[in-house]
Ligand code: MET
């Protein structure tokens with residue numbers, strides 16, 4: 115059998131950080147000046163080679179191990195830099211590496227003071243990329259970061275020198291352009307894709323250099339193709355890939371779409387491109403049938419069957435059937451087996467996880483294990499299952515056990531979800547009646563003041579928690595510490611003169627992790643880090659089973675806080691969608707079901723908080739916007755269940771208990787109708803950066819419940835002055851009725867220090883007092 119007649123094991127991208135967040139450590143050490151550039155470059159090179167060998171050893175085919183998937187900060191930034199899209203304010207920075215990092219994270223050094231490029235979410239993931247600003251006058255120019263070759267070429271040659279043939283990964287021109295934003299100076303009808311003719315020569319040049327370096331396959335990532343796209347994209351796609359193909363007819367081009375299925379009209383265009391292969395994320399297996407029915411002969415299909423977005427083992431039975439379907443339709447030589455997307459969004463390896471319950475661990479798979487899955491499926495497709503019988507049997511067995519495991523299934527929880535009744539999706543009275551009851555009980559002044567929940571989490575607090583977690587401190591000692599912290603926080607709030615107080619959240623390490631640790635159905639990895647942006651990684655909780663609340667989670671500390679003051683106390687919870695969104699979720703039931711389970715657990719907590727004397731309860735949903743599906747057609751259904759989940763959590767209380775919610779980190783205007791349907795008595799919204807947009811939305815959508823547009827930005831230690839906050843408040847009052855308006859910062863204060871926090875809140879309360887006169 116010639117090599118040509120085999121299915122190929124491929125990968126789209128490997129996580130960059132290393133088994134122990136090695137890259138993070140090297141980069142941060144370079145930033146702090148502890149190590150020099152040579153040290154950073156060397157450790158990066160080591161990591162890359164390590165990841166290439168790992169994939170090669172595992173059995174990813176030569177020529178299909180990704181390179182240029184590495185990045186010192188962000189791969190979209192890498193492309194902007196490589197294309198010479200360097201805004202004026204960074205140009206005075208001489209050293210290119212410093213310039214690159216300044217664009218990524220800002221720089222305050224040697225007389226330079228520049229902010230970072232804006233960050234945006236990479237599609238519907240928790241990875242953030244840096245956005246560049248383009249205009250009709252943007253000129254592109256190939257700009258290497260290190261040495262004299264651009265990154266894709268340099269990394270290809272580096273791997274080649276190690277004896278590894280890689281498949282360079284380049285962000286495709288369509289996705290690259292669509293991900294940037296138009297300059298304010300650009301005409302309003304400026305189309306980012308109109309820059310394509312200027313940009314393509316650079317792509318051609320990179321391809322030429324890769325060709326002469328010896329590359330055979332080039333992977334163009336075009337995840338933007340899974341979005342709803344304007345018709346102009348079809349033309350741009352054709353122009354781009356026809357030109358690239360003409361410029362290098364002997365290079366094999368793979369266009370990789372992922373994070374969803376491709377729209378029907380877009381897929382037809384993609385299938386007609388003069389490329390050698392197309393990659394599909396087999397999220398919806400129906401799309402495989404459609405593509406198989408019309409794929410032109412000669413085109414290779416890369417089937418993304420191993421999910422690159424979760425932490426669960428593949429299901430060989432199901433995934434192998436899909437691979438087989440492709441093989442029977444196309445023949446072995448026209449099928450690549452691949453993860454659904456780059457493995458960037460999955461932790462490095464399970465091998466360092468020693469504390470996870472071994473039964474659950476046996477259902478899991480991180481990046482390294484997912485590579486093995488790709489290879490196993492490929493071997494089975496090539497030589498029959500018998501060749502990998504052991505692996506198949508183990509996989510089938512693990513999945514069977516998982517399906518039936520009592521660890522996952524809690525009949526009571528399932529029953530409770532199916533018993534959710536319409537009355538649980540509704541407060542018993544409308545806002546106006548509730549408002550009267552709450553006013554009678556709370557007796558709040560005009561422009562009531564409050565905060566978003568957390569108060570400074572000083573080093574002291576984090577050290578205390580560390581000591582408690584590693585057993586150095588007893589439960590009593592830790593509780594005493596937290597009680598003292600809460601006592602101090604209440605005193606300070608009373609002294610400042612805030613109206614609705616909070617306990618300060620000092621007992622919480624993280625607003626999702628804290629709840630995960632207190633609920634059934636969650637586990638925590640020791641080392642399951644994924645990159646969030648730059649050197650920042652997060653370790654999401656893992657939801658593996660039905661979620662329930664074995665005991666109250668927040669009542670003790672809220673009640674304690676309440677006992678220390680006569681003022682209104684606000685109970686603080688993280689909402690169901692945010693808990694879901696910031697965790698790895700199970701793949702054996704719809705996200706909606708998991709969210710409803712969490713919502714029911716929160717509902718019990720809300721009722722308990724009310725019984726313990728909390729007259730105000732806030733349920734934060736900062737992540738509700740980021741859960742919005744990429745496709746318009748799926749958005750309505752999502753928003754429906756997201757709103758329902760909030761209602762399930764919040765409607766168990768009496769009319770005179772006031773429900774708040776809080777939103778931040780995204781632009782909420784597009785989901786304002788949904789926010790209204792959540793029917794909270796008050797919402798506080800981060801507002802410092804997009805002032806006007808939010809306020810006009812309030813007007814447009816006729817928002818008529820309590821609202822607290824953040825009066826100052828908590829992301830900086832700067833103390834906002836009385837005058838500027840007063841001015842802002844006055845501007846807000848031209849859009850919002852005065853008896854609905856709340857006065858608060860734009861988010862929690864946990865990242866701030868006490869001094870600036872106290873000073874800022876003092877000014878804020880003074881503004882409220884002055885306005886009441
Ligand atoms: C990211 S939103 C944060 C809300 C939370 N209650 C806090 O104050 O920290």
Ligand SMILES: [Zn+2]
Nearest residue numbers: 736778861862
């Ligand atoms: Zn917030």
